[in-house]
Amino acid sequence: MKPGVVVVLAFLVLVLRVSLSSASDDHRQKWWKWPSSSQAGKSICSSVVLPLYGNVYPQGYYYAQINVGYPPRPYFVDPDTGSDLTWLQCDAPCVHCTQAPHPYYRPNNDLVPCKDPLCASLHSGDHRCDDPDQCDYEVEYADGGSSLGVLVNDVSLLNLTNGVQIAPRLAIGCGYDQIPGPSYQPLDGVLGLGKGKTSIVSQLHSQGLIKNIVGHCFSSRGGGFLFFGDDVYDSSRVISTPMSRDYRKHYSPGYGEVIYGGKATGLKNLLVIFDSGSSYTYLSSQAYEGLLYLVRKELSGKPIREAVDDETLPFCWKGRRPFKSIKDVRKYFKPLALSFSSGWRSKTQFEIPLEGYLLISSRGSVCLGVLNGTEVGLQNFNIIGDISMQDKMVIYDNDKQTIGWLPANCDRLPSYDTISI
Numbered sequence: 001m002k003p004g005v006v007v008v009l010a011f012l013v014l015v016l017r018v019s020l021s022s023a024s025d026d027h028r029q030k031w032w033k034w035p036s037s038s039q040a041g042k043s044i045c046s047s048v049v050l051p052l053y054g055n056v057y058p059q060g061y062y063y064a065q066i067n068v069g070y071p072p073r074p075y076f077v078d079p080d081t082g083s084d085l086t087w088l089q090c091d092a093p094c095v096h097c098t099q100a101p102h103p104y105y106r107p108n109n110d111l112v113p114c115k116d117p118l119c120a121s122l123h124s125g126d127h128r129c130d131d132p133d134q135c136d137y138e139v140e141y142a143d144g145g146s147s148l149g150v151l152v153n154d155v156s157l158l159n160l161t162n163g164v165q166i167a168p169r170l171a172i173g174c175g176y177d178q179i180p181g182p183s184y185q186p187l188d189g190v191l192g193l194g195k196g197k198t199s200i201v202s203q204l205h206s207q208g209l210i211k212n213i214v215g216h217c218f219s220s221r222g223g224g225f226l227f228f229g230d231d232v233y234d235s236s237r238v239i240s241t242p243m244s245r246d247y248r249k250h251y252s253p254g255y256g257e258v259i260y261g262g263k264a265t266g267l268k269n270l271l272v273i274f275d276s277g278s279s280y281t282y283l284s285s286q287a288y289e290g291l292l293y294l295v296r297k298e299l300s301g302k303p304i305r306e307a308v309d310d311e312t313l314p315f316c317w318k319g320r321r322p323f324k325s326i327k328d329v330r331k332y333f334k335p336l337a338l339s340f341s342s343g344w345r346s347k348t349q350f351e352i353p354l355e356g357y358l359l360i361s362s363r364g365s366v367c368l369g370v371l372n373g374t375e376v377g378l379q380n381f382n383i384i385g386d387i388s389m390q391d392k393m394v395i396y397d398n399d400k401q402t403i404g405w406l407p408a409n410c411d412r413l414p415s416y417d418t419i420s421i
């Protein structure tokens with residue numbers, strides 16, 4: 001439920017210094033197979049696929065496992081296209097951490113210096129270096145949650161789809177002071193998949209390991225997969241639209257219009273962001289109220305009424321008998337879509353079937369998975385969350401500057417060679 005859009009705080013005044021264990025691990029890099037320069041050339045056509053776990057409802061989030069450090073340890077992280085920095089709850093020691101599925105990350109002593117461009121990219125405006133040897137960061141999420149910590153370099157173990165195992169050294173946040181937001185998730189950290197320099201996809205790309213492409217496939221039956229690179233989908237089948245040139249901070253196709261039951265609604269000029277860090281979809285209050293009006297109009301006179309006692313989501317409806325699946329409400333609702341202009345006079349539609357904006361609660365009512373963005377402080381942003389991206393591959397192509405999608409069975413991991421080298 002965490003809208004993952006990140007706000008980087010402009011001024012950081014940190015008094016804490018992180019004490020880091022001084023492990024002697026200089027041999028670390030020789031241990032793991034690094035692609036030689038010839039392999040690196042080949043692996044640019046390769047990809048990384050990570051299985052996903054979790055669901056929109058009832059769990060409320062999807063997560064991936066990453067393996068960090070030497071020896072590598074597993075961590076469960078929230079894949080977030082709405083933010084850049086990957087961070088782990090960190091025993092540095094931890095000032096304030098939340099409950100996590102694994103022991104907190106123990107950082108090595110490989111600090112990212114303050115002058116590093118990766119550090120600068122996390123700070124907007126005037127970037128001061130109070131301590132040149134370390135890069136302090138603070139990220140604040142749209143739901144008010146935050147993480148404060150220091151940037152370290154560490155190895156992450158990844159399998160390329162061509163069978164090569166790599167252990168690139170990546171900058172990640174050692175988060176030793178977290179404030180959970182209202183939609184906090186009991187995970188080890190966040191996997192930043194945004195467009196910024198610190199994002200995992202940008203870092204893997206700048207090391208020549210993959211193309212600058214990231215995507216995900218959330219299954220409505222739970223689980224799915226995440227991928228970096230482009231050899232897991234058929235690009236000829238992808239429907240795509242250019243990323244906005246005006247709004248570059250997040251993955252945004254620019255302004256869209258709500259289509260309901262195949263008809264334009266006049267709910268338009270909505271600045272849309274694709275954000276995997278958000279479980280639900282959010283519309284700014286005017287569009288939200290407009291959609292609610294259309295949905296209610298459609299329901300009037302039908303044997304279905306508002307279930308005020310079901311608090312699963314703000315708006316739920318019940319029928320004569322409890323609903324078991326979306327199939328039971330097909331006759332009451334119409335599909336949604338968002339329409340984007342994707343060039344001179346051409347439009348692209350992001351279709352949202354009933355499963356993409358409704359869910360069946362544990363009490364057997366049908367609930368609206370589109371929420372009021374204005375109420376949670378999203379201002380005029382409209383967020384496409386996980387619920388609306390289910391059963392599609394959604395592809396953020398930073399090379400071509402496009403956002404694309406295609407219907408997919410997200411239950412099946414893309415198959416690839418598993419030749420061990």
Ligand SMILES: *[C@@H]1O[C@H](CO)[C@@H](O)[C@H](O)[C@H]1NC(C)=O
Nearest residue numbers: 066067157158159165418420
């Ligand atoms: C990589 O592949 C190996 C061998 O197939 C497997 O045992 C391991 O779990 C995989 N590691 C990751 C990080 O996916």
Ligand SMILES: *[C@@H]1O[C@H](CO)[C@@H](O)[C@H](O)[C@H]1NC(C)=O
Nearest residue numbers: 285288289292372374375376
């Ligand atoms: C949406 O949120 C705004 C701001 O809190 C509020 O004024 C408006 O009434 C809300 N709309 C609905 C339908 O809940």
